[in-house]
Ligand code: HEM
């Protein structure tokens with residue numbers, strides 16, 4: 001948080017504001033919201049549906065901006081994040097704060113007025129969870145930061161469903177649980193190969209605090225309930241065979257990669273480390289599963 005106005009070199013332009021919203025990560029957040037909405041049994045009016053997705057995108061982007069406003073100092077210490085607009089000195093912190101608060105408020109108010117209050121309430125909760133619970137409270141304090149704080153990223157399927165139905169039901173709760181249980185293997189796989197960055201910045205991520213072996217074991221352990229939740233909708237009668245088959249095949253591959261990560265010894269050296277494969281696959285996995293849950297409702 002030491003980046004002050006006088007360090008500015010080039011004025012911020014729209015690309016820097018876009019970068020503040022973490023567009024690549026947020027694309028999956030928005031996609032899970034869209035699929036949660038499409039998985040609902042009642043069709044939503046296209047204009048209301050579009051507005052709801054826009055609000056999720058604005059809310060998630062604003063949360064990303066507030067995260068970067070708060071941790072400009074941390075981002076400046078890590079290679080992966082040094083080029084972001086604040087640590088690179090292309091934007092002052094106040095602009096990021098105004099942008100984040102303004103867009104967050106706009107997203108929640110628009111969701112409440114144009115869609116419904118349930119969706120608006122959960123959107124507000126997820127923004128507060130990411131910014132206050134994860135970023136401000138837990139991230140610098142405990143290696144359980146992403147387990148608890150990661151719930152923020154799991155709310156969008158509930159928001160999408162609530163936008164269409166005005167309530168919450170078992171299927172979106174399962175989708176929430178899926179993203180919640182997916183987050184630790186997703187993030188710790190990455191943390192295994194960017195461990196030194198986090199150590200240098202003093203962030204207590206699991207591989208830094210508990211070591212590589214414990215992290216590998218935790219990845220394996222979280223994959224078990226995640227897999228159970230991923231395949232549950234078909235046997236529970238909440239989705240059809242299309243989702244059932246896709247979830248079984250893609251989850252089996254996830255479990256295999258997680259097993260390779262869990263059983264790999266520290267220091268082994270192969271062309272592509274299993275944790276890199278698991279991290280890359282974790283992103284495609286969620287895109288495919290959520291695509292399947294929506295496709296199952298519409299085409300099966
Ligand atoms: C607290 C929980 C999480 C943490 C700490 C985390 C952290 C990260 C980090 C550090 C990256 C590396 C690349 C980057 O900085 O862009 C990444 C990539 C990614 N994350 Fe996560 N993540 C979390 C949860 C989620 C959730 C809930 C989603 C979506 C549902 C998600 C979607 C993605 C995607 C799509 C990428 C790939 C981005 C790219 O292609 O560059 N993440 N995550």
Ligand SMILES: CC(C)=CCC/C(C)=C/CC/C(C)=C/COP(=O)(O)OP(=O)(O)O
Pocket residue numbers: 022025029056059060063064067081123126127130139152153155156
């Ligand atoms: C609708 C709504 C508000 C959704 C919130 C979206 C959300 C919480 C996503 C979580 C994923 C995420 C960006 C983690 C980054 O962790 P980090 O901030 O520690 O990553 P960094 O090191 O790249 O900054």
